[in-house]
Amino acid sequence: MLANTLELVSAARRCGIAVAAFNTYSLELTQAIxxxxxxxxxxxxxxxxxxxxxxxxxxxxxxxxxxxxRASIPVAVHLDHCAERGMIEQCLAWGCSSALADGSHLSFAENVSLARDAVRMATAHQATIEAELGYLAGMEDGVTVEALRASLTDPEQAGEFVAATGVSMLAVAIGNVHGYTPQPPPLDFDLLARIAARVDVPLTLHGASGLGKESIQRAIALGVAKINVNTEVRTAFLSAIAAWGQRFGPTPDLRKKGQDWFDLMREAIAAAQVVVAEHIRTAGMLET
Structure with a gap:
């Protein structure tokens, strides 16, 4: 069933757990999730x-x-990391439950303006807006310790930002990064606690791929109620496709068992599903 994002995340927060959020690119990846x-x-x-x-x-x-x-469990649909007002409004009109109005690369004032506009749009569609304060570097950015420190969310600004915009969720930068890094980045849990003390909305942890169960669950205990996972799931899906290609070569024989499109997709879906399940268990504090 299509769910309200804020309702899912708020319920998770009350229970001391988080909702796992996964990027999808196709029907097959959606099916796996x-x-x-x-x-x-x-x-x-x-x-x-x-x-x-x-x-x-x-x-x-x-x-x-x-x-x-059509899902048998509550599922929200979210537009991730969008700085374009027109795209946010269009996706909400098409039925998305929520959107991340991403002004993290803008000045504080410009970020506030984008988030306010997005909240107004969302109100008309009974939807939810997440915003981001602090810059989350990506693996393509050449992450350094100095760059991470300069990009962290400021707790005092966080309180001011949420009050000024009316956003319902806040993505924080506490040392987390997008994509894989050679070593899992150290998260600043003291900073996370100070941010949580300043705001009264659920917090989001982006870049959960590779962080490890212990770090993710410690962040959840400090107020994170939504975790974002992309790289690990996408990698599992693509790795299964690559392995299938190596097994059957550059020209599959569609007359033979296991070499058709549906065979390939079943393997890719199954591989992604394993990673998705692992992160859902971590977010929900479920036994493995």
């Missing part, structure tokens, strides 16, 4: 990035929304 959540009987968030939006447009969004509607 939803099936894993259904098997564990846990809610989940399907996320669409800007690149996916530009590639798939309305058909991809509506297919994702329909998949959420």
């Amino acid at each position: 939803v099936q894993a959540a259904e098997q564990l009987n846990q809610p989940v968030i399907l996320q669409l990035g800007v690149a996916s939006m530009k590639a798939g447009g309305e058909p991809l969004v509506k297919a994702t929304v329909i998949a959420a509607q």
Whole structure:
């Protein structure tokens, strides 16, 4: 069933757990995420990035929304990391439950303006807005210790930002990064605690790929109620496709068992599903 993102995240926060959110790029990856959540009987968030939006447009969004509607567990659909007001409004109109109005690369005042505008749009669609304060570096950014320190969320600014914008969720930068790094980045849990003390909305931890169960669950205990995972799931999906290609070579024989499209997709879906399930268990504090 299609769910309200804020309701899912707020319920998780009250229970001292988090909702896992996974980026999807196709019906097959959506299937892997939803099936894993259904098997564990846990809610989940399907996320669409800007690149996916530009590639798939309305058909991809509506297919994702329909998949959420038909799921046996609560599923929210979220537009991830978008700085374009028009795209945010369009995705909410197409049925997305929420959006991240990402002004983290802007000045504080410009970030506030974007988030306020997004909140107004969301109100008209009974949707939710997440915002980000502090800059989350990515693996392509050449992450350094100095860059991470300069990008961290300021607790006092966080309180001011939430009050000024009315956003319902706040993505924080506490040393986490997007994508893989050679070593898992050390998270500043003291900073996270100080941020949580300044704001009264659920916090989001982006870049959960590679952080490890212990770090993620410690962050959840300090107020994080939504964790974002992308790289690990995408890598598992693509690695399964690569392994299939190595096994059957550059020219599959469709007359032979195991070499058709559906065989390939079953393997990729199964591989992604394992990683999704692992993160859902971590977020939900479930026994493995």
